[in-house]
Amino acid sequence: MPSPPAPSLHVSPEVVTASGTWQVHALANRHTVKAVQASLQQAKGKSVRWDLTGIAALDHIGAQMLWNAWDKKRPANLKLADGHDEFFKRLESAGRLQLQRPRTHRLTSVMKLGFAVMGFFEHLLGFVKLIGQVTQDIFRFARNPMRGPWREISANIYHAGFEALGITALVGFLIGVVLSFLSAQQLRTFGGDIYLVNLLGMSIIRELGPLLAAILVAGRSGSAITAQLGVMRVTEELDAMLVMGISHGFRLILPKVVALAMSLPLLVIWTDAMALIGGMVSAKIELNLSSRYFIQKLPDAVPLANYLIGLGKGVVFGMLIALVSCHFGLRIKPNTESLGHGTTTSVVTAITVVILADAVFAIVFNGVGY
Numbered sequence: 001m002p003s004p005p006a007p008s009l010h011v012s013p014e015v016v017t018a019s020g021t022w023q024v025h026a027l028a029n030r031h032t033v034k035a036v037q038a039s040l041q042q043a044k045g046k047s048v049r050w051d052l053t054g055i056a057a058l059d060h061i062g063a064q065m066l067w068n069a070w071d072k073k074r075p076a077n078l079k080l081a082d083g084h085d086e087f088f089k090r091l092e093s094a095g096r097l098q099l100q101r102p103r104t105h106r107l108t109s110v111m112k113l114g115f116a117v118m119g120f121f122e123h124l125l126g127f128v129k130l131i132g133q134v135t136q137d138i139f140r141f142a143r144n145p146m147r148g149p150w151r152e153i154s155a156n157i158y159h160a161g162f163e164a165l166g167i168t169a170l171v172g173f174l175i176g177v178v179l180s181f182l183s184a185q186q187l188r189t190f191g192g193d194i195y196l197v198n199l200l201g202m203s204i205i206r207e208l209g210p211l212l213a214a215i216l217v218a219g220r221s222g223s224a225i226t227a228q229l230g231v232m233r234v235t236e237e238l239d240a241m242l243v244m245g246i247s248h249g250f251r252l253i254l255p256k257v258v259a260l261a262m263s264l265p266l267l268v269i270w271t272d273a274m275a276l277i278g279g280m281v282s283a284k285i286e287l288n289l290s291s292r293y294f295i296q297k298l299p300d301a302v303p304l305a306n307y308l309i310g311l312g313k314g315v316v317f318g319m320l321i322a323l324v325s326c327h328f329g330l331r332i333k334p335n336t337e338s339l340g341h342g343t344t345t346s347v348v349t350a351i352t353v354v355i356l357a358d359a360v361f362a363i364v365f366n367g368v369g370y
Contacts (some may be wrong), residue, residue: 009039016043019054022062039067049077049206063087131328137254152255160221161263168216172271176278184286193287197294200279201302209272210310211358216316218350222325225256226346229329230339263312264318278352305368317354324350
């Protein structure tokens with residue numbers, strides 16, 4: 001089968017003559033298109049007659065090339081072959097493409113604030129629902145403890161508690177050293193060296209110990225919990241659990257909440273002990289206070305209520321960290337970008353919630369332990 005004649009354009013001072021096949025398969029040749037475009041550019045803007053009766057076949061692609069050369073309007077002297085006028089009528093009726101300019105919102109900052117408030121209340125509602133679900137799972141666990149997720153609880157206690165002993169000991173010891181060193185310099189100025197034990201005992205056991213342990217656990221174990229649930233979302237393991245009739249709350253969330261509620265108070269005791277040891281070492285070096293005097297003075301300087309408040313903070317902080325981490329872990333979408341963003345948001349939110357809860361403890365127990 002012979003190939004169709006190539007499109008051609010002859011430009012003279014009075015008339016422009018087109019011939020050949022002006023269809024897409026004929027215009028697919030790069031050299032042919034360059035030659036035709038060069039001829040069209042040469043004829044563009046000239047007041048000449050256009051004779052297109054020699055075109056054997058025409059389609060929308062060929063008509064569009066001619067239409068662009070005419071600056072999207074039909075020339076005055078134009079001759080067309082039979083049936084080709086329909087293509088140019090459609091191009092005329094289409095007109096020029098008018099792109100709408102994007103509308104600028106004058107209340108952009110107000111809208112952002114509104115979306116942020118709506119997002120906050122959405123997260124708050126989801127968090128309250130999660131607390132209700134965990135409460136129901138706790139009652140279910142209490143009714144039949146033999147069928148509870150003991151292995152999951154044990155594994156989470158090991159990962160969140162035992163594996164965190166090293167970092168909490170190091171940070172607690174260094175904080176005790178720094179706090180004791182700075183406090184000793186100020187107390188020496190006023191001759192109150194013997195009150196260093198009181199200052200260290202109250203600040204570490206009541207405030208710094210629980211807060212340091214909670215922040216470290218939130219950054220270490222909280223991020224791990226969120227990432228674990230997020231990966232399970234990405235790999236569709238959460239959907240598979242629902243298909244098999246396994247509850248997310250009873251098998252995933254409840255063990256983490258119980259484990260952190262049990263392990264964080266123990267980490268608080270461990271962090272308090274390391275911080276006090278660091279303070280005792282620094283006091284020995286800076287003020288020459290003996291370790292025996294420090295240990296004997298500590299029980300009298302810090303009432304028992306402060307120990308109980310610190311342990312209570314550990315329980316509450318552990319449950320809050322687990323709930324916040326699970327909340328953001330379950331909201332992660334099945335993509336890697338959401339996984340990274342959700343983990344970061346989880347850690348920041350958990351630390352913020354812990355600090356807010358510590359402020360509430362300070363207000364509620366304002367007159368206790370002094």
